[in-house]
Amino acid sequence: MLCGISFIVLLIAVLVYAGIMVHDPRTLWSGVSFWGMLACLALFLFFIISEYSEHLVSHDWIIGILAVLFIAVVLCALALPGFMVVMFFVEGVRVIRREGMKPSNLLALLFAVLLYGYLAVWPGIGDLTEHTFGTMAYAIVSFAAAYVLVLMSMYTFSALLNLVHLKKKRNADYIVVLGSGILGTRVTPLLAARIDKGIELLSCNPNAILILSGGQGQGEDISEGEAMTAYAIGKGVDIEKIIIEAKSVSTEENLLFSRRLMEKENPNVILVTTAYHVFRALLLARGQGMKCVGYGAKTKWYFTLNALLREFAGYLKLTWKRHALVAGILVGIMITTRLMALFL
Secondary structure, eight states, X not given: OHHHHHHHHHHHHHHHHHHHHHHOOOSTHHHHHHHHHHHHHHHHHXXXXXXXXXXXXXXXXXXXXXXXXXXXXXXXXXXHHHHHHHHHHHHXXXXXXXXXXXXXXXXXXHHHXXXXXXXXXXXXXXXXXXXXXXXXXXXXXXXXXXXXXXXXXHHHHHHHHTTOOSOSOOOOSEEXXXXXXXXXXXXXXXXXXXXXHHHHHHHHOTTOEEEEEXXXXXXXXXXXXXXXXXXXXXXXXXXXXXXXXXXXXXXHHHHHHHHHTOOSSSOOEEEEEEGGGHHHXXXXXXXXXXXXXXXXXXXXXXXXXXXXXXXXXXXXXXXXXXXXXXHHHHHXXXXXXXXXXXXX
16 A cells, blocks of 8 residues: 555656656756655655565565665765765865965865864754753754755756756757856866867757857956857867857856847757856746756866855855745744743
8 A cells, every 4th residue: 555655656756857857957946856756766665675574584685785775875874974074175175276265266165164063063062052042043053054955955966967968969059158267368278168068069969050158357358259269260160150249247148148149039059158057057047038958068076066166155146035035934933833832
């Protein structure tokens, strides 16, 4: 009975996930539905094992495999927080050593310190809070930290899911490559990787037009769009296959101004940027009503973690009202429940 119910729930979860991914995966619900599907799968397997436990007992090798898997999962779960602290700390130091002491390069290191404080220092403070106010404050801060960590996990999984593509040929009408910084008139390695990805996709979509988007920033001798075009031509791309967008100074403007250069009313668009930036760019494109899929160019691993935190901070900036409302409602329920328990 329970096996049948859990299978139906799993089937519904799979259909919900598939529906989101087919309709429009450019939403945090793609990651939420993916986790929900995995949870339903775990529940289904639990009931299957429980149902056929007597049969499994007679096979020692199956019990051994299950025991090893269970121990591995428990150890990974216990070690994950400590692993995250060490990983973000080490990579945070590396990005500072290689990229310089800039505020934007301190995110990974700061996250490691805050996570360590929450996991190791804060519980000790919580044990010292004997008064109701202190206990409640500890609970609220703990809830806020847990909410942000869960939200970041959902954001990360949604970002990863939007990077997975089974094919590169999509009969695209336009391939938009988003700019970043340049050095004088030369593209940086990070920007070159984006252009190379756009050229790769252009070879799979021969009827598409390559839109190279980026204006002129401080310390740049020409616009990013012009520098990107020179690089693409040097790689063998026909100038007639390129449209230059040279006015934008932000991702929002990259998308907005590039859309204005498209002649088709409902074009099939591919968006190309660095892998860690794809999901937020897709969210911004969705907000502008642009239908597109995103492809990510690779970058150095030590830089990715720091940049991913910056992208998540950008996502929170876009959606802070929504999440503040949800968190406020949940905290309100928690405080009300606590007060009722004290006075009733």
